Amino acid sequence: MYKDVICKRVDLCEKGKFSLMIHEFKNSFFVIGDHQYYRGYSLLYLKKHIRELHHVPKAEYLELCEELYEASIALEKTLDPWKLNVMCIGNQTPHIHWHLIPRYKDDKNHKELPMYEATRGEVDLNDYKTNSEVVKPLIDKIRKNIYQ
Numbered sequence: 234m235y236k237d238v239i240c241k242r243v244d245l246c247e248k249g250k251f252s253l254m255i256h257e258f259k260n261s262f263f264v265i266g267d268h269q270y271y272r273g274y275s276l277l278y279l280k281k282h283i284r285e286l287h288h289v290p291k292a293e294y295l296e297l298c299e300e301l302y303e304a305s306i307a308l309e310k311t312l313d314p315w316k317l318n319v320m321c322i323g324n325q326t327p328h329i330h331w332h333l334i335p336r337y338k339d340d341k342n343h344k345e346l347p348m349y350e351a352t353r354g355e356v357d358l359n360d361y362k363t364n365s366e367v368v369k370p371l372i373d374k375i376r377k378n379i380y381q
């Protein structure tokens with residue numbers, strides 16, 4: 234079976250071997266993103282290998298909405314962003330995942346789409362690669378704000 238990068242990460246999360254894990258929900262894993270160009274950039278991975286949101290059984294879909302809600306509230310409480318961008322696209326990785334991208338007013342392009350500078354080649358996200366030790370206090374803070 235073909236497995237994309239998200240599938241592999243979900244496998245690691247299930248084995249407790251993913252260092253950027255924030256919280257395990259019933260249907261999803263909430264993790265810190267690979268880069269921190271946007272402080273607090275996180276993702277929510279569906280546990281099941283499904284490509285389309287409307288292919289998720291309806292009862293689980295509704296539970297997932299609540300998990301996304303809890304993750305979003307926890308980010309807001311922790312980071313107080315100007316806006317939280319939430320994206321579920323999956324054109325490159327056929328496994329449902331959301332990008333949760335806190336945006337801040339001091340970002341000169343805060344009214345543009347997320348990753349604006351990166352897609353224009355003005356910023357290399359590798360320069361902002363997440364260091365699991367450095368980000369650990371942030372993960373702890375976000376975790377404490379789940380279901381609070």
Ligand SMILES: [Zn+2]
Pocket residue numbers: 236237239240241281282283327328
């Ligand atoms: Zn998958």
